Amino acid sequence: xxxxKNIRCQIYCQKGKKIDAEVSLDTxxxxxxxxxxxxxxxxxxxxxxxEIRLGMKNESCRENCNLRMEKPIRVYIPMExxxxxxxAMYLFNEWWTRPAFVSGFQDIPDFTQxxxxxxxxxxxxxxxxxxxxxxxxxxxxxxxEISLEMTAYLGGxxxxxxxxxxxxxxxxxxxxxxxxxxxxxxxxxxxxxxKRRVPEMFSYLGWCSWDAFYREVSEEKxxxxxxxxxxxxxxxxxxxxxxxxxxxxxxxxxxxxxxKEKFPNGFKDMIxxxxxxxxxxxxxxxxxxxxxxxxxxxxxxxxxxxxPYLYRTVNGKLIPSPQTGxxxxxxxxxxxRQEEIDFVKVDGQxxxxxxxxxxxxxxxxxxxxxxxxxxxxxxxDGAIINCMGMAMESILARPTSAVSxxxxxxxxxxxxxxxxxxxxxxxxxxxxxxxxxxxWDMFWTKHEDSIKHSLLRAISGGPVYFSDKIGDTEPxxxxxxxxxxxxxxxxxxxxxxxxxxxxxxxxxxxVLKLHNVAAWxxxxxxxxxxxxxxxxxxxxxxxxxxxIPDIEISDEYWVYDYFNKKVFHLDRNESYEGILEEDxxxxxxxxPKRKTGSCLGLLHxxxxxxxxxxxxxxxxxxxxxxxxxxxxxxxxxxxxxxVMAGAFDITEKVQKEGYLYSVQLMESSSKTVLTVIx
Numbered sequence: 149x150x151x152x153k154n155i156r157c158q159i160y161c162q163k164g165k166k167i168d169a170e171v172s173l174d175t176x177x178x179x180x181x182x183x184x185x186x187x188x189x190x191x192x193x194x195x196x197x198x199e200i201r202l203g204m205k206n207e208s209c210r211e212n213c214n215l216r217m218e219k220p221i222r223v224y225i226p227m228e229x230x231x232x233x234x235x236a237m238y239l240f241n242e243w244w245t246r247p248a249f250v251s252g253f254q255d256i257p258d259f260t261q262x263x264x265x266x267x268x269x270x271x272x273x274x275x276x277x278x279x280x281x282x283x284x285x286x287x288x289x290x291x292x293e294i295s296l297e298m299t300a301y302l303g304g305x306x307x308x309x310x311x312x313x314x315x316x317x318x319x320x321x322x323x324x325x326x327x328x329x330x331x332x333x334x335x336x337x338x339x340x341x342x343k344r345r346v347p348e349m350f351s352y353l354g355w356c357s358w359d360a361f362y363r364e365v366s367e368e369k370x371x372x373x374x375x376x377x378x379x380x381x382x383x384x385x386x387x388x389x390x391x392x393x394x395x396x397x398x399x400x401x402x403x404x405x406x407x408k409e410k411f412p413n414g415f416k417d418m419i420x421x422x423x424x425x426x427x428x429x430x431x432x433x434x435x436x437x438x439x440x441x442x443x444x445x446x447x448x449x450x451x452x453x454x455x456p457y458l459y460r461t462v463n464g465k466l467i468p469s470p471q472t473g474x475x476x477x478x479x480x481x482x483x484x485r486q487e488e489i490d491f492v493k494v495d496g497q498x499x500x501x502x503x504x505x506x507x508x509x510x511x512x513x514x515x516x517x518x519x520x521x522x523x524x525x526x527x528x529d530g531a532i533i534n535c536m537g538m539a540m541e542s543i544l545a546r547p548t549s550a551v552s553x554x555x556x557x558x559x560x561x562x563x564x565x566x567x568x569x570x571x572x573x574x575x576x577x578x579x580x581x582x583x584x585x586x587x588w589d590m591f592w593t594k595h596e597d598s599i600k601h602s603l604l605r606a607i608s609g610g611p612v613y614f615s616d617k618i619g620d621t622e623p624x625x626x627x628x629x630x631x632x633x634x635x636x637x638x639x640x641x642x643x644x645x646x647x648x649x650x651x652x653x654x655x656x657x658x659v660l661k662l663h664n665v666a667a668w669x670x671x672x673x674x675x676x677x678x679x680x681x682x683x684x685x686x687x688x689x690x691x692x693x694x695x696i697p698d699i700e701i702s703d704e705y706w707v708y709d710y711f712n713k714k715v716f717h718l719d720r721n722e723s724y725e726g727i728l729e730e731d732x733x734x735x736x737x738x739x740p741k742r743k744t745g746s747c748l749g750l751l752h753x754x755x756x757x758x759x760x761x762x763x764x765x766x767x768x769x770x771x772x773x774x775x776x777x778x779x780x781x782x783x784x785x786x787x788x789x790x791v792m793a794g795a796f797d798i799t800e801k802v803q804k805e806g807y808l809y810s811v812q813l814m815e816s817s818s819k820t821v822l823t824v825i826x
Contacts, residue, residue, distance in 0.1 A: 187199070437499065474524050534552040
């Protein structure tokens, strides 16, 4: 805190009354005219933590003027040092965040819920807090003050005792963000990502009905799509029946059962038939957090049946109760399980403020709704895709569910849609991945940006699913993402921007570089950097192996240019420079340089190095177990004398280009032992 400025507060009350208060930095307290305000800043577990207390004197049996519903509190926090650069992650609508690249506190957008700061000698992560009732977010401040607004979406309150903000610092942004969210997870009693269990189905390729049919989904169409996937030998293992399957009236849910016109026999027989004829093992359905978009239809049979577990809001909505709604979801999911449904995708999760405004405090309602949902989902073994839920009161309210959407929808025909989709996913992952396995949404394989999307999903570290219309699926676009059985070559975490991209707008500066890592062999860790040109002109780019903070440490690295099939090597801090054509993209696999050679695994997969299960090295040989057979590759500056695939000598089949050696074997699901002898 600076010694020159006090903390300024603006308190907005009912009847248009406004109170300006300054809190002394010496005492942290303001007292005047029946108002007692206290703002404290302390250090807890290495993080700066701010909290606020407010008490307003009320008179008995008289009308009082307490806090208004909308934005009742604004606080200006003076900062002793201003960052050089700021990236503000703000809610651009109710559901999702995106980055704003700003130079000062005065440029921070409204509804910013995480901000990254770059100083000369350190980085910081600033998180406006969610309390028991109120949520806080950043808004435009001044040159030297951070400005915070608080709201509970509930009017008439006279007392507040809530956390206000969290500030964590580190020598890198990665360190600062991780430090902040470890603190938040402990404070909120929720799990970090590594302690959440990703349901098994999301390790495999999936398909969703949304962009194929939108709300015009039906049993006939689902059967036709499943038949197409079988005929094209696309190993989809799970399908989502998205919006359009439910019994609804005027955006309100009438019944747990599927719409009788679209699914006259329910789901069970259809699902059993599809599973019997092909490789699909799991089916999921979509629904909104409130049942359907507007909630439950009053007076319906569902209303009467589930009445004890529903909540009637002051604005007339009927939705699952934050207090007793667990039974609502349990009843629903029990019926869905009988229909052979295995998991759910839940949308509209950040609608909590609009469901409950002036009924329940937003933080309390979000916590209750998410806990009820997750408890009810025990019937699905906890298998949920959380969606439309990046408001912080939702992010910090889910105790255990593992998968969460990381961006706005993929919209096939949106102008400049890929660049915006990439931008949101990349920067949201910087903080969202601390708690969740990030879902980068579906895509079309028959699309002008299909290869861009395919690579993006390969490095995303999350579920991979597509949504082509009947007849449109292009198997070749999917093959680099998966094994023959449909299992995804999934990387370790979400892909994130390199640190030199975090604080600059790639649509203006030229390129966005994303990095990720994954296990390589039994003890190693490889990685990669994808580069996307988001402008309409050629761009120069550069990267270093050290740009991947969690790659295995080595003095030298091999770099495999995936699309150009070329290899070069770099020292850890050595820079490579390249040029991308307008709207171009590329992908580099980066592996520690071994003394004999480095096995690339499956060359026709984006993350083919993750197929290398184990590596044994001697002075004159390398032996690698690779999960499948196909086009295999390794990198070495030594020409081999002999190459074996299992017990077979394949030396004559080996192709060489520079440091890259490759051999084309028959594609099969069998493991292959590749032995190279020098």
